[in-house]
Structure formats: structure tokens, C-alpha cells
Amino acid sequence: MDSGALIQERLAEYRALLTPLTRAEDDIAYAQRMLHARFEDEICNLAPALGALAEMLRVSALDMLLAEDRVAFVETALSRSGLTADEIRLRLVEASSTAREDLKLLGFGERL
Numbered sequence: 305m306d307s308g309a310l311i312q313e314r315l316a317e318y319r320a321l322l323t324p325l326t327r328a329e330d331d332i333a334y335a336q337r338m339l340h341a342r343f344e345d346e347i348c349n350l351a352p353a354l355g356a357l358a359e360m361l362r363v364s365a366l367d368m369l370l371a372e373d374r375v376a377f378v379e380t381a382l383s384r385s386g387l388t389a390d391e392i393r394l395r396l397v398e399a400s401s402t403a404r405e406d407l408k409l410l411g412f413g414e415r416l
Contacts, residue, residue, distance in 0.1 A: 340366060353396060353403035354410060360395055361385050374411045 305313075344366045348355030351365070358365035361381040371377035382389065396403035 340364070351406060351410065353400050353406040356396060356399040356403065357392070357407060357412075360387065360392055368412075369410070378412055 344364055347365050347369065348358070354365045354368070357378070358368060361378065362385060363377075363381045368374060368377055368381075382392065393404065396407070400406070
């Protein structure tokens with residue numbers, strides 16, 4: 305066999321061995337998305353104000369809770385949303401009379 309044929313053989317073997325690993329990575333990524341979605345739903349049901357805030361800011365409530373700096377995460381999302389803090393406050397109060405207090409308890413600061 306010449307070196308070109310040997311290289312092609314090794315590449316074919318590599319691809320054959322890589323296929324199940326790629327499939328496993330895809331399965332793990334799918335499982336992670338499903339787990340994220342499940343906990344997202346559960347958390348939003350437990351804390352409707354958090355769910356409302358996440359929806360307004362178009363971010364994940366779970367990602368907000370897992371953020372190293374929750375306040376900075378929300379401030380960044382707020383600036384991207386095009387909404388003002390006053391608009392968010394008004395919508396939160398409409399969603400729940402205790403929304404602001406609930407969010408403070410979850411570590412989202414005084415700004416909301």
C-alpha cells in the first residue's frame with residue numbers, strides 16, 4: 305500500500321470511531337437542553353415574578369439565577385431589551401403586587 309492509501313484508511317478508521325462519540329455529544333447536548341427547559345418551567349412556576357421578568361427581558365430565568373452577578377446580568381439584559389427600568393417595574397407590579405419584593409429576595413437588587 306502506498307502512503308496515500310494508508311492515510312485514507314486511517315482517516316476512514318478515525319471517522320468510524322468518531323461517529324458514536326459525535327452521536328453521544330449530540331445526545332448529551334439534547335439532554336442538557338431538556339433539563340434546562342424542565343427546570344426553567346419549574347422555577348417560573350415557583351417564582352412567577354422571576355418568570356415575568358425573564359420573559360420581559362427575553363432571557364432564561366435559570367440563567368439569571370445561575371449568573372455569577374445576578375444584578376449585572378439583569379442590567380445587561382435590560383439594556384439589550386430596549387425597555388426602561390420604570391417600564392419593567394410597572395409591568396412587574398401589574399403581574400404581582402409582591403413581585404419587586406420577591407425578586408429582591410432572589411438577589412436581584414433594589415433597582416427593579
